Amino acid sequence: MRAKSGAELIDRIVNASDAPTPAAGGNERLDPEQLALVKRMADATRKCAAELNLNPEVLATQKELRALARGERDLRALNGWRLAVSGHALLALAG
Numbered sequence: 198m199r200a201k202s203g204a205e206l207i208d209r210i211v212n213a214s215d216a217p218t219p220a221a222g223g224n225e226r227l228d229p230e231q232l233a234l235v236k237r238m239a240d241a242t243r244k245c246a247a248e249l250n251l252n253p254e255v256l257a258t259q260k261e262l263r264a265l266a267r268g269e270r271d272l273r274a275l276n277g278w279r280l281a282v283s284g285h286a287l288l289a290l291a292g
Contacts, residue, residue, distance in 0.1 A: 227263060227266060227267070231263075231266040231267065232266075234266045234290065234291065235263055235266045237290055238265065238266070238290050238291070239253070241283070241287065242256050242262070245282060245286065246283075249282065256274060257279070257283065257284075257287065258274070261274045265287060265291050266291065275287070
């Protein structure tokens with residue numbers, strides 16, 4: 198939507214600053230402890246996937262493992278059949 202005047206543009210800028218800041222989307226850096234946790238969870242995911250002859254990314258992506266290490270729990274890797282197959286183990290590791 199285009200601003201019709203300079204005043205309208207300024208008003209939009211001022212009001213935009215009141216808008217909620219979008220979530221970082223999981224791009225923030227993990228600390229060394231979280232990185233070690235991601236490695237342990239990735240190892241567990243690879244082991245489980247190998248037993249099922251699956252690609253580990255089918256069970257949990259690296260992005261999901263990083264989110265889990267940051268404390269997020271609303272993840273595909275923790276729902277449905279993935280929860281039963283590998284999600285409980287990931288939760289146990291995550292604490």
